[in-house]
Amino acid sequence: MSHLQLTSSLSWEMTLSKILRPAMPATLADYVTLAAIVGVTAWWLYENHLKASDPYHHLWFECPQQQGENNRPETRRVTNIAEYMDMVNKNIVIFWGSQSGTSEAFAHRLARELHSRYGQETLAADPSDFDATTISLLGKSRLAIFIISTYGEGEPTDNVMGLWNWVQNAASSSVQGLRYAAFGLGNSNYKNYNRAVDCLVEQLSRLGAEAVSPLEKGDDATNTTEEDFMVWKENLFKSLVRKVGLEERENTYEPVLLVQEDESLTDLHLGQPEEVTDSLRSVHNNSPVRILKVIETQKLFDSSDRQCHHLELDISKNPELIYKTGDHLGIWPSNPDSEVKRLLKMLGLEERRNNPIRITSIDLVTKVPVPTPTTIEAILRYYLEICGLVPRDILPSLATFAPTNSAKAYISNLGEDKEAYSSFMNGRYMNIGRLLEFVCPSGTWSSLPLSYLLDILPRMQPRYYSISSSSSVSPRRLSITVAVAGLPVQTENEVISGVTTNYLLCLSNSRGSGSSSKPLSYQLGGPSNMLGGDKIYAHIRRSKFKLPALGSSPxxxxxxxxxxxxxxxxxxxxxxxxxxxxxxxxxxxxxxxxxxxxxxxxxxxxxxxxxxxxxxxxxxxxxxxxxxxxxxxxxxxxxxxxxxxxxxxxxxxxxxxxxxxxxxxxxxxxxxxxxxxxxxxxxxxxxxxxxxxxxxxxxxxxxx
Missing domain, CATH: 3.40.50.80 (Nucleotide-binding domain of ferredoxin-NADP reductase (FNR) module)
Structure with missing residues (x-):
């Protein structure tokens, strides 16, 4: 505290003591004066201490729909879903419930296909952006689709809690006439497999809604979620053609995002993660994202096909970060150098990789999925998941950008033939860059727009690891335990490992405690070398996995x-x-x-x-x-x-x-x-x- 601050504080305390020196206020004026002093003191403490200590204080005064540079407040202030759909001229809404981004990606893919194949004006919506009770106002003229993940032990995801609470407590027949369809994502290894979507459908039926297509579920335990989704989607389309009268048209790509290069752009987003603030619940559960220093790495074992590492991180320079034993650490990775380089080459963008770009939404309701302005390389390295397998249902649209007729025919066939796709993918790990290279190894896909990749690829998500230290023993130093296992690939003499585990393995190797085998290389320095010196972007996520309050409990x-x-x-x-x-x-x-x-x-x-x-x-x-x-x-x-x-x-x-x-x-x-x-x-x-x-x-x- 400075001399000036100390003097001011002492002066304030002396003044306050003089005012309060009388034993008790004697008149009404005394009571009013005392109340005013208390009120001013409380306001001063709040503004200078309590408010300043909360990095997310501003969120309590914002509608979630207004967050983000490219959202449009004039339409997004509306929380009545029926009114909002009227404003933006949409007739189908797809609500997604997602914890890791998969359901959200499915919702956007379905919305895009309903528009491109059937000309439907479709909205992919986060249910937390709207008042769930207004779903009852959608009526028969609109269709509601729910793509809902089950999280943990049968729980709905964070962004579905409002919808969940409403549908559990709504009066009977409150959605009479609503037409809907639903798809669930879960894992049959869990006891409450797909419980969230089961309960939702059960309650919608109780409330008088009409299912236009049977409920189906994706099972992550059998690695069939993608195909399960596609089977459900095709059945849904058939039902909509039969029951609603949809007519299929020529499938053409219509961009919803505009990407413009502009050398004059400044204040670029070069890879810093976006805060995890999708809802007040996620704000409560997640700390702010911070740069943490890795201060110790240790190889726990290194066998022929897997290895395990122990990493310790220093949080002493981040007093706002507080963890409890049993919490999780969310780590924000980057994509490996080889995959970034491969995709830039196949798109013909190597020379323009550092060009500043601005991304804006053409469609009123589409949110820009990455921070902007930015650069082409930052998008591919930090903001999009470019290493995921290419799903079959995007291949027909991808084929329209093929540089040769033979490449177009090859990809079209894979998209249309389930068996051909399955046979092709067997033993291969085909992400978007690898697929483009495999189909056309000597050419470039220069006609494939960056807006298309922004449309089809999921946003980069943090990966969570259980914290393996005790907050009572080391409150300002936490540790995680990371297993690295690879997937052998037939077509190349290499092993494909997880994006984040390989990222951490690369970091361990750089500190001299990694594997004898050579992992993929990463830009460990991060954007603008902000992570130089063994640092990573990370945040703490609260967990319910806790010790009992009594140490004597068995x-x-x-x-x-x-x-x-x-x-x-x-x-x-x-x-x-x-x-x-x-x-x-x-x-x-x-x-x-x-x-x-x-x-x-x-x-x-x-x-x-x-x-x-x-x-x-x-x-x-x-x-x-x-x-x-x-x-x-x-x-x-x-x-x-x-x-x-x-x-x-x-x-x-x-x-x-x-x-x-x-x-x-x-x-x-x-x-x-x-x-x-x-x-x-x-x-x-x-x-x-x-x-x-x-x-x-x-x-x-x-x-x-």
Whole structure:
């Protein structure tokens, strides 16, 4: 605090003390004066301290529709969906519920195809932008389509909460006459597979809405979500032709975005991530995106086809970042150099890669998906997901830009023939750049506009990792555990790995703790070298995966692979409690991996066992140990069934972290245990497990 500030503060306090010196106000005027002083003081504290400490304070005073440089306030202030569709002349609305961007991408693809094939004026809409109750005003003349992902354990995504709450509580027949269709995205390894869309459809039916096409679901567990979506989409089109009278026309590409090069543009967005502020709920759950320094990297193992790394990051220079044990770290990657270079070459844009461009919306309702103004390279390196597989349904439109007739015919056939596409993709990893190169290796796709890529490619999304440190032990230093596995490709002598895992592997290699194999190269310095010196863009996401408030509560922990990460933080926290003489409950950890070589944090677990003594039992399962039968964590739960039931009888908390398939098996064997050991029926056992979840005594952090 400066001398001037200190003097001013002391002067204010002295003045206040003189005013308040009388023991009690005696007259009405005294009461008014005192109230005014209190009010002014509260305002001063709010403006100078509370308000300034909240980086998202402005969001409380903005409509979500008004955020973003290219949105148009004159139309987006409207939260009545029926009124809004009248204003922008749309007759079909596609509501998407998305946590990772897949449903949103599907909604935009469907909207584009309904317009290009059938001439329909279609709006892809975030339901959080509108008052859900106004859906009842859409009437028979419009169609509502819902593409809804199920998140976590059967929960709706953040942006669907308003719609979810309304449809659960709306009066009967409140959407009488509404015509709708729905598609769900989920994973059948989860117990509540596609529960969000099931509940939505059930409630819409209760409220009097009419389905124009049967509900269908995509299953990520079988890697068929794309094809499931396409099958549903074609069935939907047939239903709309039959029931609504749509007529197919020649499929032509009509851009909705205008990309203009302009050398005079300044203040360019060169790769800095956009804040995660889609809704007030996401603002509450996500910290601001910040630059964090990686201060330690360690290779945990490096086998023939996979490896695992431990990274520690310093958050001491970011006092606004606060994490709790069990939270997630969202990392914002970039695309690898080879894929950026490949796509620039195939588009004929190498010479213009750094040209400033401005992107504007031609259509009233289309949001510009990336920050603008920017450069061509920044879009391809930082803002678009260029490494994802090319879906079959975009191939017909992509074929119209082919540089040769043979390339056009080849791509058209892949788009029209499911078997040909499946055969072509088998053993190949064809992202957009690789596909263009494969079909026309010696030419360029110079007629393919950048606006088309902005239209068909998803925005870059953060990838989330469980924090493996304890906020009680190291509050200003957090760690994550990253597994890197590759997908072999037949056509080239290389392995394709995840965008973010390879990005972090490249960073580890640059620090001398990476793999002996050469990973893909990345621009580790980031935009304008802002990430030089081992830094990354990241933010903290709050998680419900938490230790109980009482350290004396018993714990059952089930993990496989990097699912051990949050339990490392849990055990570090319990070890600290033990070391300072606080009561600690008994714990049993079931951990599975392939073999001893991949037993991550083995030495640390032994050290924590020496601190915790009999309070911690670690049971391991190795699925590929040489000369030994395969064993998985669910097998160990059965073997130690008596101890597990005893723990549960002692009001233990039950945690699972790892792949969804493992979690499904762990749930199954636990239900069977309760049937066998406690004499419950299967229905009673299942209900008992549900009651644990309702009481927050059963928690899962699972993926895939």
């Amino acid at each position: 714990l059952i922990m089930v993990a496989a692979g990097t699912g051990l990460a949050p339990f490392r933080g849990f055990l570090k926290e319990r070890s600290k409690l033990m070391s300072i003489g606080r009561p600690v409950g008994s714990m049993i950890l079931f951990f599975g991996c392939r073999n001893e070589e991949e037993y991550i944090y083995h030495k640390e677990l032994q050290e924590m066992q020496s601190i915790l003594g009999q309070k911690l039992v670690v049971v391991t399962a190795f699925s590929r140990s040489p000369g030994q039968p395969r064993e998985y964590v669910q097998d160990c739960i059965v073997e130690h069934g008596n101890e597990v039931v005893q723990f549960l009888d002692q009001d233990a908390r039950f945690y699972i972290c790892g792949r969804a398939s493992m979690a499904l098996e762990a749930r199954r064997v636990l239900v069977n245990l309760l049937v066998q050991k406690k004499g419950m029926s299967e229905a009673e056992s299942d209900e008992w497990c549900k009651s644990l979840k309702r009481g927050n005594k059963w928690q899962e952090d699972v993926w895939g």
